[in-house]
Amino acid sequence: QVQLVESGGGLVHAGDSLRLSCAASGRTFSSNAVGWFRQAPGQEREFVAAISWSGNNPIYVDSVKGRFTISRDNAKNTVYLQMNSLKPEDTAVYYCAATPGIATSRPVGYDYWGQGTQVTVSS
Numbered sequence: 001q002v003q004l005v006e007s008g009g010g011l012v013h014a015g016d017s018l019r020l021s022c023a024a025s026g027r028t029f030s031s032n033a034v035g036w037f038r039q040a041p042g043q044e045r046e047f048v049a050a051i052s053w054s055g056n057n058p059i060y061v062d063s064v065k066g067r068f069t070i071s072r073d074n075a076k077n078t079v080y081l082q083m084n085s086l087k088p089e090d091t092a093v094y095y096c097a098a099t100p101g102i103a104t105s106r107p108v109g110y111d112y113w114g115q116g117t118q119v120t121v122s123s
Contacts, residue, residue, distance in 0.1 A: 001026055002028065002112040003026060004112055006096050007020070007021050007023070008020040011122065012122070014086060016121070017082070017086065020036070022081075023078050028100065029077050032099055032100055034096055034099075035110055036070060036081045036096050037107060038094045040091060048061055048068065048081070049068055049070040049081060050070065050105065051071070058103075063089075064090075068084070081096075089121075092118075094116060095115075098110060
């Protein structure tokens with residue numbers, strides 16, 4: 001079992017940066033792939049980025065490539081999402097999710113989910 005807690009959200013201006021953290025409990029976390037998803041009001045949950053247990057070959061949705069970076073520190077049981085050059089369209093609740101399987105952009109591929117953290121970007 002893995003429990004996930006997101007933090008680091010907030011209200012920022014367009015062009016600012018934020019770093020989200022996904023802190024996990026559970027001894028198997030270091031062997032889990034982790035994904036970040038986001039959901040804006042009235043919209044479906046959208047894939048943002050994912051990283052394998054080793055940290056190699058992260059994947060991103062096209063709209064965040066070059067602006068967002070996913071990384072992990074297995075010694076701290078934490079995965080990060082560094083978000084730079086934020087835009088108003090990045091406004092959403094951001095969720096992290098974990099799976100003992102492979103990193104994927106599909107929400108159904110994840111077994112464990114956090115409660116989310118709100119990111120609001122004003123223009």
